[in-house]
Amino acid sequence: MTAQAPAITEQVSNITSRRNFLRSSLTGLVGVAAGSATLLDTDDAAAAETVRRSEILLASFGGGARTLSFKNTHTGEELTTTYWRGGSYEQAALDEINYLLRDFRTGEVHNINKGLLNLLTAIRRQTGVSAPVNIVSGYRSPKTNAMLRRTRGEGVARQSYHVRGMAIDLRLPGYSTSSIARQARSMAVGGVGFYSSSDFVHVDVGPVRTW
Numbered sequence: 001m002t003a004q005a006p007a008i009t010e011q012v013s014n015i016t017s018r019r020n021f022l023r024s025s026l027t028g029l030v031g032v033a034a035g036s037a038t039l040l041d042t043d044d045a046a047a048a049e050t051v052r053r054s055e056i057l058l059a060s061f062g063g064g065a066r067t068l069s070f071k072n073t074h075t076g077e078e079l080t081t082t083y084w085r086g087g088s089y090e091q092a093a094l095d096e097i098n099y100l101l102r103d104f105r106t107g108e109v110h111n112i113n114k115g116l117l118n119l120l121t122a123i124r125r126q127t128g129v130s131a132p133v134n135i136v137s138g139y140r141s142p143k144t145n146a147m148l149r150r151t152r153g154e155g156v157a158r159q160s161y162h163v164r165g166m167a168i169d170l171r172l173p174g175y176s177t178s179s180i181a182r183q184a185r186s187m188a189v190g191g192v193g194f195y196s197s198s199d200f201v202h203v204d205v206g207p208v209r210t211w
Contacts, residue, residue, distance in 0.1 A: 013054060059192065061125050073136055110165045115205040116205050131173040136169035137169040141166050191203070
């Protein structure tokens with residue numbers, strides 16, 4: 001698909017009320033942890049909870065179809081697709097997203113958590129950026145994750161949320177990564193890491209924490 005996602009400009013006057021809404025709605029739903037992205041013991045119920053939290057987040061932005069645009073910085077592939085409309089997720093669109101966010105080193109494809117997609121939608125809506133989300137890292141296979149730990153050290157978590165399809169490292173063209181991190185942290189949905197030297201932001205739908 002080649003159509004561009006619509007640009008959505010958020011009014012500044014609404015941002016404060018949205019943040020207050022999120023703080024009150026999310027209280028008690030998520031734990032607070034410190035440090036890098038670490039995979040906790042999860043199951044289907046926990047995965048469903050991430051979707052529920054993200055639905056609360058998106059409720060503060062109103063309804064409408066959810067469209068995302070991506071560009072894989074490693075393969076050059078681009079995708080614009082509507083993954084949710086009329087109250088349900090579109091499986092064909094989800095399959096396309098899963099493929100684009102595959103482990104580019106091994107070719108392995110994994111389901112990307114729907115809550116993570118909703119978080120990305122919220123970030124794009126709040127920032128007003130319609131350009132594709134530039135993917136630095138999406139799904140990461142256990143083999144790739146182990147290799148990165150050997151070559152990059154402790155900066156790569158042993159049980160990364162990338163391995164579970166619950167994390168993404170990204171950039172937004174025309175928007176500073178420090179601003180992306182600030183906006184994502186204000187949403188209080190999952191983990192947010194800002195890597196200034198590499199110029200990308202990590203977001204996941206695990207416990208709320210920042211680094």
